[in-house]
Amino acid sequence: xxxxxxxxxxxxxNDVKQxxxxxxxxxxxxxxxxxxxxxxxxxxxxxxxxSEVNLLKKVRLEIAVNDDYLEKTLxxxxxxxxxxxxxxxxxxxxxxxxxxxxxxGERGKEAIG
Amino acid sequence: xxxxxxxxxxxxxxxxxxxxxxxxEARQGGRENLGEPEETPIEKAVxxxxxxxxxxxxxxxxEAQSIPSEPEAAAETGSPEGDAPADAAGLNTLWVLxxxxxxxxxxxxxxxxxxxxxxxxxxxxxxxxxxxxxAVGSLAFFAVGFGLMWGLDRCAFCGTxxxxxxxADVFAVNPQLGWTFFLFQTVFCATSATIVSGAMAERTKFxxxxxxxxxxxxxxxxxxGAWTWGGGWLGKLGFHDFAGSTVVHSLGGWLALTGAATxxxxxxxYSPDGRVNAIPGHHILMGALGVLFLWFGWFGFNPGSTxxxxxxxxxxxxxxxxxxxxxxxxxxxxxxxxxxxxxATMTLNGILAGLVAITAGCDVVSPLGAILIGAAAGCLVIxxxxxxxxxxxxxxxxxxxxxxxxxxxFGTLCVGLFAADGTGLFYGGGTKFLRVQLxxxxxxxxxxxxxxxxxxLAIKRTIGLRxxxxxxxxxxxxxxxxxQAYPNFDTWTTV
Numbered sequence: 001x002x003x004x005x006x007x008x009x010x011x012x013x014n015d016v017k018q019x020x021x022x023x024x025x026x027x028x029x030x031x032x033x034x035x036x037x038x039x040x041x042x043x044x045x046x047x048x049x050x051s052e053v054n055l056l057k058k059v060r061l062e063i064a065v066n067d068d069y070l071e072k073t074l075x076x077x078x079x080x081x082x083x084x085x086x087x088x089x090x091x092x093x094x095x096x097x098x099x100x101x102x103x104x105g106e107r108g109k110e111a112i113g
Numbered sequence: 114x115x116x117x118x119x120x121x122x123x124x125x126x127x128x129x130x131x132x133x134x135x136x137x138e139a140r141q142g143g144r145e146n147l148g149e150p151e152e153t154p155i156e157k158a159v160x161x162x163x164x165x166x167x168x169x170x171x172x173x174x175x176e177a178q179s180i181p182s183e184p185e186a187a188a189e190t191g192s193p194e195g196d197a198p199a200d201a202a203g204l205n206t207l208w209v210l211x212x213x214x215x216x217x218x219x220x221x222x223x224x225x226x227x228x229x230x231x232x233x234x235x236x237x238x239x240x241x242x243x244x245x246x247x248a249v250g251s252l253a254f255f256a257v258g259f260g261l262m263w264g265l266d267r268c269a270f271c272g273t274x275x276x277x278x279x280x281a282d283v284f285a286v287n288p289q290l291g292w293t294f295f296l297f298q299t300v301f302c303a304t305s306a307t308i309v310s311g312a313m314a315e316r317t318k319f320x321x322x323x324x325x326x327x328x329x330x331x332x333x334x335x336x337x338g339a340w341t342w343g344g345g346w347l348g349k350l351g352f353h354d355f356a357g358s359t360v361v362h363s364l365g366g367w368l369a370l371t372g373a374a375t376x377x378x379x380x381x382x383y384s385p386d387g388r389v390n391a392i393p394g395h396h397i398l399m400g401a402l403g404v405l406f407l408w409f410g411w412f413g414f415n416p417g418s419t420x421x422x423x424x425x426x427x428x429x430x431x432x433x434x435x436x437x438x439x440x441x442x443x444x445x446x447x448x449x450x451x452x453x454x455x456x457a458t459m460t461l462n463g464i465l466a467g468l469v470a471i472t473a474g475c476d477v478v479s480p481l482g483a484i485l486i487g488a489a490a491g492c493l494v495i496x497x498x499x500x501x502x503x504x505x506x507x508x509x510x511x512x513x514x515x516x517x518x519x520x521x522x523f524g525t526l527c528v529g530l531f532a533a534d535g536t537g538l539f540y541g542g543g544t545k546f547l548r549v550q551l552x553x554x555x556x557x558x559x560x561x562x563x564x565x566x567x568x569x570l571a572i573k574r575t576i577g578l579r580x581x582x583x584x585x586x587x588x589x590x591x592x593x594x595x596x597q598a599y600p601n602f603d604t605w606t607t608v
Contacts, residue, residue, distance in 0.1 A: 011586030014381055045595045083583070 001096035001112060002070050006061040007033060008081040008089040013059050019080040025063065025073055027112075033060040039087035058089060064099055064112050116320040116576050127256075134277060205421045206293050212417020213293065216300040219410030220247050220307060222403045226465075227311040228598075229400030230458065230511045232392065234588025235315045236598035242310040242322055249323060250303045250330035258302055259283075259295060262335035262343045271336045272343060290420060297417065298338075301361055304414075305334045308365030311511035312373040316380075316585050319593045321572045329368060333564045337364055337557060351546070352553035353532070355429075356418035358473030358524040359557045366518025367558055370507065371565025376579055378508030380586065389503055392510070397457055404461040408437055411468045415475045425476060432475045433468065436487030440467020443491030451495070458512075459495055465516045466494035470524030473550075474531060482531035482539075489527075490520045525554045 008016060013030065020028065034055045041054030065073050074091060082088050101111040224243035228236045250258075256277055263286045264272030275282040278295065287294040306329045310322065340347040341360050354360050382390055394400060415433045416426040444463020448456040467487030471478070478486065497515035501507050507514065529538060529547030536542035572578050579585075584592040591597060 042591070043595070044591070044597070044600075 001099060001108070002065055002067065003094050003096045004061070004063040004065060004070070004073055004077070004091060005094065006063070006077050006081070006089060006091040007035065007058045008061065008077070009083070009087060010057055010059050012081045012083070012088075013061075016061070016077060016080045019076045020063075020073070023072055023076050025065070025069065025076070027063070029062040031060045031062070033058045037087070037090075056087070064096055066109055066112050120320065120323065127252075131277075201422075202289050206290055208422045208426070209290055209293050209297055209417055209420055212413035213297045213300055215410050215413020216297070216304065216417065217410075219304055219407050219414065220300075222406030222408075222410055223304075223307045223311070225399050225403030225406060226461075227314055227403070227511050229396040229398070229403060230311075230394035231314045232588070233395040233599055233602075234590055234597075236395070236590065237594045237596060238319065238589035239310065239314055240598075241319065241594060242317075242326075243307055245323065246306050246310065246326035246330075247303045249326050250306045251299055253327050253331035254299050254302045254335070257331040258335040259298060260335075261332065262298065262338040265339055265344050269346060271339050287420075294420065297420070301357060301414075302330050302334050302338075305357075305361045305365040306330050308362065308513050308517050309369045309372050312369035312509045312513040313376055314510045315589065316376055316579055317372075318577055318580050319589070321576055321578050324572055324576070325372070325568060328568055329365075333368070333561070333568075334360075334364060337560050340556070341553065347553050347556060350552070351549050353477070353528050353546075353550065354473045354525060354553065355476045355528075356415045356472045358469060358471075358521040359554055362469045362472065362517040362521035363525065363554065363557045364561045366514055366516070366521055367561035368565040369509070369513040370518055371562055372569050373507050373509050373514065374505075375566070375569040375573055376508075378506065379510070380582065382508045383506060389506075394458070394510075400458070401461055404464055408464060408468065411437070411472075415472055419476070429475045432478060432480055432483035433471055435480055435483040436467040436471030436475075436490070437464050438467070439484045439487030440464050440470070440491035440494075443488040444495055445491075447492050447495050459498075462494050462498065462512050462516055463491035466490040466520040469517055469520040470527060472521070473525045474528035477528065477534055477537075478531040479533045482527075482533060486524060486527045486531060490523055493523055494520055522554045522558070526550050 010032075017028075020026070035058050036054050036056060039056060041052055041056060043050050044053055045051070061077075063073060070093070074093070077091055098107060099111040100107050220243060224240055227243065228239040231239060259278055260274060260276035261271045264275035266273050275286065280291065283295045284291040290297075306326050309325065309329070310317075313322070338360055339345045341352055341354055342348060379392060382392060384390060411433055412430055416429040419426055419429065440463040441460055442463075444466065445455045445460040448454075448459035467490050470486050470490035471483055474486070475483070494512070494515050497519040498512050501509055501514050509515070526547065529536075529544075529550035531537050531539060532542065532546060533540055536546040538544055538547050569578060580589060580592065588597075
């Protein structure tokens, strides 16, 4: 079992969600996130004063998958969130110790699916 | 940036032109004597070039905004000789000026409706469009529009005099109200222009919208206005559009249709499989505030169009209010039947539908007729919204096409049915009046669709009408205006 944590551009969320759904990956959490990285922010101006905004808005996806779903999920994420520009985001994959579905008490592989 | 440089040059030329006119005016005897129509006509710098004829005797002096067959307005608006009592003139001026300010207030209403019913990432853009189209429209209407609309002379198509009007000009058009009349016409023009921004919200290039608002305020609206109110052929046929269901609302609404159709839908509005998705607005209270502002402003829009203090202004306010109320109730009930809940956005659109529909006939229909018109418009707007959304697949974020074009046309036809002075079909007047109304509404349709498609396709081919996919997804606020509407709130743009 793996936990996929992906930071992507907010505007690409809709496409990513639709594409995941098409691959039958329907269970995910979405959290708003602020962050900075290689994109180095953008400028805003307010009454003539230019200000640098370097904490950018991103969304963080958390998807728990069984091992056989891992590559498929990653492929979808990369394909749909990629625009080719700096700031497309990053994906982290970590080992998942366990997963419990509260309603039934199922554990492990069944609980994820 | 390139477009902005071109606009900069154009603006510079415009103001340079005005400066030349001003210098010429100043040389010829200083300041105009404001408010004194007897003043010798000041030769204008451009008047000589633009006018086909010099300043002859005014042809349409004293004509009210309504057609001459409307007895109260014609009798009260001051005779062409200008011998109305001074206190009546003062009272009329005061009333029309107050009405003008109320109509100006509708600009706020449009801004809030459109901003509330679209996403937070585009709020600054909507605000800028509604603010700047009034500014551009005011200048364009002063320079060109007023002359085209009220300067009918030799040419039957459009006016040919009164460009960059002076006191002598505006008092020649309306001997009693003068500049008050001019300002009243300006805010009407701005109302028509600003309708379109809602239908084109969230995806239109800002500079392209500037070009559009210049053309509609300077040409499209004034020329159609000349045909109906300015003494042109439609008005002479007996076409009755008291305060502008057709001239202001249908015209703006049909232009909105062409704009939205040329642009195409927002990303995410229609799925590839043809499914229709909702893109909810970000602030329903703000939208409701806008609708109530519009309702408030309509008490200037309709009763003010008498252009005089007459007993009918209270009557017109009542029919206006009843139609709005009936529209709200009927839309709410119909939405409840269809969706099981009293849909707020549909109810709000019902109010606007009732107001738009009553505008043409608010002076000639009975209060009961007003209620029927409003209630029918409230139902019609829901049907039309669904039709435009699902069948035509034209993405209209705020429903401007249904509210203004469809209900405006409907209201115009209703005058032919509900006119209580015996000319309406339901009062035994036969179909003659109805046929004239049908003609007028049809001409507005053809004129607006023709002008709209030519204009928007021309803009699309030259400077481009739509922002890039990236800009649209990110939001027009940051990309076009460099700021956000709600910088300290968590507004992630994920839709």
